[in-house]
Amino acid sequence: MASRTPAIPLSETYRGITTEVARVPLQMPARVPWLIALILSLALLALFLASVTWLFARGVGIWGLNIPVNWAFAIHLYVWWLGLGHAGTLISAMLLLMGQDWRNSLNRFAEAMTVCAVICAGMEPILHLGRPWFLYWMFPYPATMGVWPQFRSPLEWDIWAVLTYLTVSVLFWYIGLVPDLATVRDRAKKRGWQVFFGIFALGWRGSARHWAVWNKTYRTIAAIAVPLVVSVHSEVSLLFASGQVPGWHSTIFPPYFVLGAAFSGFAMVAMIAIVMRHTFQLGHIVTERHLDVLAKVTLAMGLMTAYGYVFEVFDGYYSGELREIATLHDRFFGAYAWAYWGAVLCNFVPLQGLWVARIRRSPVLLFLISTSVVVGMWLERYMILVTSLYKDFLPSSFGYYHASFWDWSTYIGMLGLFMTPFLLFVRFLPSISIFEDKEVLEREKEAAAHG
Amino acid sequence: MAEHLLGYLGEFGTADALFDATKRAKADGFSCIDAFSPFPIEGMADVLALKRDHRIGWITLAGGIFGILAMLATQLFVNVDYPIEVGGRPLFAWPAFAVVDFELMILCAVLFAVIGMFVIIGLPRLHHPLFGTPRFGLASEDRFFLYIDATDPKFDRQETRSYLGSLGAWTVEPVRP
Numbered sequence: 001m002a003s004r005t006p007a008i009p010l011s012e013t014y015r016g017i018t019t020e021v022a023r024v025p026l027q028m029p030a031r032v033p034w035l036i037a038l039i040l041s042l043a044l045l046a047l048f049l050a051s052v053t054w055l056f057a058r059g060v061g062i063w064g065l066n067i068p069v070n071w072a073f074a075i076h077l078y079v080w081w082l083g084l085g086h087a088g089t090l091i092s093a094m095l096l097l098m099g100q101d102w103r104n105s106l107n108r109f110a111e112a113m114t115v116c117a118v119i120c121a122g123m124e125p126i127l128h129l130g131r132p133w134f135l136y137w138m139f140p141y142p143a144t145m146g147v148w149p150q151f152r153s154p155l156e157w158d159i160w161a162v163l164t165y166l167t168v169s170v171l172f173w174y175i176g177l178v179p180d181l182a183t184v185r186d187r188a189k190k191r192g193w194q195v196f197f198g199i200f201a202l203g204w205r206g207s208a209r210h211w212a213v214w215n216k217t218y219r220t221i222a223a224i225a226v227p228l229v230v231s232v233h234s235e236v237s238l239l240f241a242s243g244q245v246p247g248w249h250s251t252i253f254p255p256y257f258v259l260g261a262a263f264s265g266f267a268m269v270a271m272i273a274i275v276m277r278h279t280f281q282l283g284h285i286v287t288e289r290h291l292d293v294l295a296k297v298t299l300a301m302g303l304m305t306a307y308g309y310v311f312e313v314f315d316g317y318y319s320g321e322l323r324e325i326a327t328l329h330d331r332f333f334g335a336y337a338w339a340y341w342g343a344v345l346c347n348f349v350p351l352q353g354l355w356v357a358r359i360r361r362s363p364v365l366l367f368l369i370s371t372s373v374v375v376g377m378w379l380e381r382y383m384i385l386v387t388s389l390y391k392d393f394l395p396s397s398f399g400y401y402h403a404s405f406w407d408w409s410t411y412i413g414m415l416g417l418f419m420t421p422f423l424l425f426v427r428f429l430p431s432i433s434i435f436e437d438k439e440v441l442e443r444e445k446e447a448a449a450h451g
Numbered sequence: 452m453a454e455h456l457l458g459y460l461g462e463f464g465t466a467d468a469l470f471d472a473t474k475r476a477k478a479d480g481f482s483c484i485d486a487f488s489p490f491p492i493e494g495m496a497d498v499l500a501l502k503r504d505h506r507i508g509w510i511t512l513a514g515g516i517f518g519i520l521a522m523l524a525t526q527l528f529v530n531v532d533y534p535i536e537v538g539g540r541p542l543f544a545w546p547a548f549a550v551v552d553f554e555l556m557i558l559c560a561v562l563f564a565v566i567g568m569f570v571i572i573g574l575p576r577l578h579h580p581l582f583g584t585p586r587f588g589l590a591s592e593d594r595f596f597l598y599i600d601a602t603d604p605k606f607d608r609q610e611t612r613s614y615l616g617s618l619g620a621w622t623v624e625p626v627r628p
Binding site for chain 1: 466473485486487488489490491492495496499504507508511525526529530532533535537540544547548550551553554555557558560561562564565567568569571572574575576577578579581582588589590591592593
């Protein structure tokens with residue numbers, strides 16, 4: 001480790017890190033850009049609320065859904081949002097257990113991104129329910145009708161997986177945040193801030209006893225969170241794979257979905273990291289080395305996802321099933337070939353630039369490549385759903401899917417549901433882990449002192 | 452000076468200084484001591500003999516077992532209480548149950564771990580006498596503190612104060628309720 005460029009420059013001090021991060025909530029440095037972003041995302045949120053109101057009034061018919069394509073935007077975006085979220089947990093939990101110090105500048109906002117993305121993901125199947133106000137029917141409560149939820153149905157998998165994932169993400173994020181809330185509490189000068197951070201810091205004192213128990217708990221949850229991520233996205237893929245629809249019924253689906261999720265998520269984290277370090281001048285803490293490593297991980301995930309693409313094609317031909325092969329050909333040449341080739345193009349072509357160190361370290365290029373990946377994964381999820389469904393088993397029930405205005409308005413509005421809480425987090429909470437970066441600095445200084 | 456005294460708080464400049472001071476205080480027979488730092492210091496738990504505390508692990512395990520058993524019991528019960536026959540398929544669909552059981556195992560394990568952690572460290576708590584000490588706020592920035600409690604058998608109003616100074620503390624402050 002000592003021979004590599006340190007993640008945090010050695011010239012940095014503990015006090016420097018505290019001031020640099022804690023100043024963001026206490027004396028907001030970029031008020032105007034933040035306010036513009038907030039107004040924009042509130043406008044999107046208003047669009048979302050309008051779309052949802054109309055949806056509740058008229059039902060899912062306002063979307064372009066019909067037989068045979070009765071799963072489209074809501075489900076493909078459910079998979080997409082959840083996938084974006086997974087990178088946050090992987091960065092935080094898996095890299096913590098593997099002792100990767102560079103994670104410490106990224107984990108906090110990556111986890112916050114996870115929480116916002118999981119909220120959006122959870123909304124999608126709820127909106128798709130048709131009568132969302134009966135959501136509570138999915139919970140086993142003693143109903144006067146004497147009925148119970150159907151635990152043999154995959155719909156139950158969804159609600160418990162998302163609920164668990166959301167709860168665990170929030171808790172993991174929060175207990176990692178407590179020591180930093182204490183730091184900001186001790187720096188706050190105004191009474192209002194002192195009370196706000198004082199309450200949420202829960203009286204944290206940084207005692208060795210606190211740290212010892214905290215460390216154990218944090219690592220235990222991290223160790224649990226890694227299989228949780230894998231299980232949640234596998235569960236999502238099993239929703240597809242456990243049916244016998246051609247193009248979905250494949251054993252590659254769980255790993256293919258999990259890797260694709262991590263791929264889009266790491267790209268998303270890179271995008272957010274670039275925007276944050278630029279807006280809040282956090283270049284000393286989120287360094288070029290961080291961008292470099294993020295780019296490498298994205299590249300690795302992308303190549304593994306590409307393996308999934310190749311294997312999907314192999315799987316189709318190897319099965320010898322005529323319907324399987326027909327679906328494959330529909331993906332290549334059918335009415336929605338643009339989604340397939342668009343996904344291949346956006347996911348894997350610009351990605352190859354990341355082999356070059358100069359591109360990995362260039363914020364602008366990395367941002368553009370990451371955007372392309374996020375769009376590409378969007379197209380992939382769309383392609384997986386629609387190309388498998390639009391040609392039903394009987395030619396008489398073939399049909400096309402066209403996204404309606406309300407499909408788009410719900411989706412674009414939901415970006416506001418994602419951005420609004422994230423912007424509030426960036427504004428009011430320490431968005432980079434202060435104490436974990438100090439830990440890294442301490443270790444680096446020790447390594448430098450001992451050669 | 453009959454004023455009530457809870458203990459003394461000594462301030463150190465680096466993690467190493469605090470680590471050595473804690474080790475020496477422990478070796479000199481002080482037992483009611485605590486160390487405060489802006490980040491966890493490697494090896495500090497060993498010095499204060501906190502390492503062999505495995506309660507969190509057991510609590511997490513108990514949570515996991517509780518979660519999986521409770522969910523499995525619910526699934527079995529609802530299928531017996533209101534059986535829905537679909538095409539002769541078995542009422543107990545183990546593969547379908549397993550997904551939700553696994554999620555509940557994780558959910559309860561994490562909930563137990565977090566609640567257990569707060570119970571063990573005695574938080575949340577609105578106030579603590581240490582916060583009344585002027586320099587203690589720096590414990591979350593770049594200073595390191597060693598606290599010797601007045602209930603320690605070796606504690607002495609005059610001696611302990613100079614003892615902390617002899618360990619290399621920059622400042623020594625009394626902690627009052």
